[in-house]
Amino acid sequence: MIRILKRLGRSMSNKLKGKKDLCKRCGACCLAGGDGIYHWCEYLFFKKDKIPTCMIYDNRIGKKITGGVCVLRYKTKYDYPGCPLNTGKPVHPFFDKDKPS
Numbered sequence: 001m002i003r004i005l006k007r008l009g010r011s012m013s014n015k016l017k018g019k020k021d022l023c024k025r026c027g028a029c030c031l032a033g034g035d036g037i038y039h040w041c042e043y044l045f046f047k048k049d050k051i052p053t054c055m056i057y058d059n060r061i062g063k064k065i066t067g068g069v070c071v072l073r074y075k076t077k078y079d080y081p082g083c084p085l086n087t088g089k090p091v092h093p094f095f096d097k098d099k100p101s
């Protein structure tokens with residue numbers, strides 16, 4: 001079972017590797033938190049041109065952030081508005097305006 005899950009993860013990772021370049025660097029997937037309370041990751045830095053940048057990009061995976069841990073994009077539980085790497089998962093609750101609050 002574990003081997004199947006690992007293979008699935010590898011296959012998904014390979015599938016999305018080519019898509020990584022499609023990331024628009026909007027920073028939307030850098031939200032953390034839960035129970036209706038979300039915040040931007042403390043490592044997300046907005047440059048003067050307002051482009052979000054991860055301050056620890058090369059070492060981000062597995063890094064503890066307030067309210068969670070940074071994971072590879074394909075391992076996130078949600079889709080994000082306008083993200084080319086969406087795969088049909090539920091939209092992140094922060095952006096899901098149809099969801100009753």
Ligand code: SF4
Nearest residue numbers: 023024026027029083
């Ligand atoms: S939401 Fe999508 S486009 Fe935006 S930073 Fe994350 S992966 Fe990139």
Ligand code: SF4
Nearest residue numbers: 030041043044054070
């Ligand atoms: S550590 Fe992860 S969640 Fe935080 S800004 Fe960097 S990529 Fe985004």
